Amino acid sequence: MKYFAGIDIGSTAIKITIIDENKEMVGHRISGSGSMFYNYAHQTLNDLLKDLNISKEEVLYTVATGYGRKLFKEADENISEITANAIGAVAAAKEFGAIKTIINIGGQDSKAISLDEMGNVVNFAMNDRCAAGTGKFLDACAMNLEIGVEELGERHFNSKGTPLSINSTCAVFAESEIIGLLGNSHSVEDIVSGVHYSIAKRIVKLVKRVGIKEGIYFDGGPALNGGLVNAIENELGKKIFIPTYPQVTTSFGAAILGVDSYNYQSVGV
Amino acid sequence: MHEHKIETPNEKQNRHKAMESVNVLNTLKEGFKTPPKAMDYFYNLFEDVYCNQKALHKDKVKVGTMCIQIPSEIIYALDGVPIRLCNGFYTDDEIGSDFLPQKACPLVKASVGHLSSKNLTDKPDMIYSPTTCDQKTKAGTLIASFGYEVVDVDFPRTKESEISREFFRRSIREFSADLSQKMGKKLSRKNLKASISKIGYAQSLYHQISEFRKNKIVPILGNDIFLVTNAFFFDKIDNWIEATEKLVEELEQRVKDEVNAAGKISPRIVYTGSPPIFPNYKIPLIIEDSDGIIVADETCSSNRMFNDRVAVDEWFVNDMIDSLADKYLKACTCPVFSKNDDRIRRIVELVRSHNADGVIYQAFAGCTVYELEQRSVLEAMEREGISILYIESDYSPSQHGQLSTRVEAFIESLKIKNRNKK
Ligand code: SF4
Ligand code: SF4
Numbered sequence: 001m002k003y004f005a006g007i008d009i010g011s012t013a014i015k016i017t018i019i020d021e022n023k024e025m026v027g028h029r030i031s032g033s034g035s036m037f038y039n040y041a042h043q044t045l046n047d048l049l050k051d052l053n054i055s056k057e058e059v060l061y062t063v064a065t066g067y068g069r070k071l072f073k074e075a076d077e078n079i080s081e082i083t084a085n086a087i088g089a090v091a092a093a094k095e096f097g098a099i100k101t102i103i104n105i106g107g108q109d110s111k112a113i114s115l116d117e118m119g120n121v122v123n124f125a126m127n128d129r130c131a132a133g134t135g136k137f138l139d140a141c142a143m144n145l146e147i148g149v150e151e152l153g154e155r156h157f158n159s160k161g162t163p164l165s166i167n168s169t170c171a172v173f174a175e176s177e178i179i180g181l182l183g184n185s186h187s188v189e190d191i192v193s194g195v196h197y198s199i200a201k202r203i204v205k206l207v208k209r210v211g212i213k214e215g216i217y218f219d220g221g222p223a224l225n226g227g228l229v230n231a232i233e234n235e236l237g238k239k240i241f242i243p244t245y246p247q248v249t250t251s252f253g254a255a256i257l258g259v260d261s262y263n264y265q266s267v268g269v
Numbered sequence: 270m271h272e273h274k275i276e277t278p279n280e281k282q283n284r285h286k287a288m289e290s291v292n293v294l295n296t297l298k299e300g301f302k303t304p305p306k307a308m309d310y311f312y313n314l315f316e317d318v319y320c321n322q323k324a325l326h327k328d329k330v331k332v333g334t335m336c337i338q339i340p341s342e343i344i345y346a347l348d349g350v351p352i353r354l355c356n357g358f359y360t361d362d363e364i365g366s367d368f369l370p371q372k373a374c375p376l377v378k379a380s381v382g383h384l385s386s387k388n389l390t391d392k393p394d395m396i397y398s399p400t401t402c403d404q405k406t407k408a409g410t411l412i413a414s415f416g417y418e419v420v421d422v423d424f425p426r427t428k429e430s431e432i433s434r435e436f437f438r439r440s441i442r443e444f445s446a447d448l449s450q451k452m453g454k455k456l457s458r459k460n461l462k463a464s465i466s467k468i469g470y471a472q473s474l475y476h477q478i479s480e481f482r483k484n485k486i487v488p489i490l491g492n493d494i495f496l497v498t499n500a501f502f503f504d505k506i507d508n509w510i511e512a513t514e515k516l517v518e519e520l521e522q523r524v525k526d527e528v529n530a531a532g533k534i535s536p537r538i539v540y541t542g543s544p545p546i547f548p549n550y551k552i553p554l555i556i557e558d559s560d561g562i563i564v565a566d567e568t569c570s571s572n573r574m575f576n577d578r579v580a581v582d583e584w585f586v587n588d589m590i591d592s593l594a595d596k597y598l599k600a601c602t603c604p605v606f607s608k609n610d611d612r613i614r615r616i617v618e619l620v621r622s623h624n625a626d627g628v629i630y631q632a633f634a635g636c637t638v639y640e641l642e643q644r645s646v647l648e649a650m651e652r653e654g655i656s657i658l659y660i661e662s663d664y665s666p667s668q669h670g671q672l673s674t675r676v677e678a679f680i681e682s683l684k685i686k687n688r689n690k691k
Pocket of ligand 2: 374603639
């Protein structure tokens, strides 16, 4: 069998996707990136292949992407996470229809990407201010509230009052705001929905910079948080599409590109 | 995953406004030393109106006013409820940006944005728009294009001349006739006198509070006072009076018990300039958060509404209308006029009577008249030896850090001056 790997080495996690020659996802794996990027990436790849019962030789082409992509020297090719994200999103959203706008919230950054009819990147914007509106910000808030990140969605929908806005964009100052709110016995639920709306407003501003076009796709780990999705939809006033595995869109895109490169190269010889 | 309906534009606007409101109300309730118990009425009122969309005047004819210059005495006498449409929400400011230049006055943009959305709990049945500043004047026409009934009320640009006085008297007579016809009710000696004395009583409550703020120990924050006077824009007047009476009582007790709303050496500030309207208490909150205490203000959303009483010689309807016109014109220290010695005199007087340490002059970015008048006010304060800080701001929450650094530095400089005096 022929397999292809996409490896996304991000700031907080390594995401690997394996696909077959028909560009169908075979499996994926996520692990923390930690201090030893390189070793972790290899180990994650080996573990994944073992799980899938695929030998190294069956993987014909590997494409690396993400901040750490240059560190993974064994890759046959590497591409920017913007391109990989776009390719992956177009493929993952097949059942949803054409997508024109991608929102990606990563561990330490967030992006908005605008696509043309053909799925090519025409414009993109990234957040310019530290952790504001990123996964890290959500993690920090959850920690201050002493709840798990995976609980955030449920809490959001249980909010009965007005969402309490968090004014600081900086995670450090937001922490003292949250502690202040808790100290005045405001409900965790209202704080959670406030956090979500604060992030959502920032994200919508970012998306406006590239232009909001119908066909909106949201990926990155935080897309699993239904509360945040709800907040972004309300701020946009539009429905957005969340793929089944939002964390791995970018590595999926890298793998797809691998298939194309492989075919191109073998024809070329 | 949850399937949830996406908010309608109105729901979104309401949520945004609720979030803005709660943010300010929580700061007032929780961010400072114990606020007076009597403030709870006002906190709840704002929460009801702006978070829970509670309408206060369902069965009444609501008369919208675009500025302080429409005498509410006449509206009350004719059984209407005046609703002042000056708006302080950033949410509405953003909506208004679709209709007005980005650089326009945020107050005007917010008022226009609010009316354009048609999402009002106490929707005005008609609107009177005094032709004061350029932006307000133009806003009136724009608002009419949204389908509201808007009547311009001519307003002069000089204050001292006999022509202006006569001009505004005629204008207010016209306004009275127009409203009287729309309400199907006549102004009488009885109803007009009653409403003049009711508003006069409300003013007297404000004056009592002002007296407390002259004390060395200031029993209430300036921000709380802004909330009280803002409530006068739209509250049921009898409820407002009752709640303010309670506040006066409590403040009297607090003065006796020496309950200080400020810190031990908080500099005393007179606030002047573009009106802070709920929830845009950005600068006033920064001031009191930086250990300043606002002891008085010269703004059309607060002090200017209550300052001067109507002086009536003869209690005939026409005389009363003329006296009202005179009072509104004379007391107005809005920078729309050619000269504004009155405004400067008022600020100096407030500084002296309230023993203030400095003045903070805030102009909305986009308000040309307040920006223009900055120079003459600054010069006058310098002559009088009064410290003054001039700042421009708008409704956006973003410049918070920069503004608070400037305000803090000013307040600290006042503290240093005070220490050196000793
Ligand atoms: S600033 Fe002047 S024109 Fe504007 S509402 Fe106040 S008094 Fe009226
Ligand atoms: S702040 Fe300036 S522009 Fe705005 S209403 Fe008042 S006078 Fe007009």
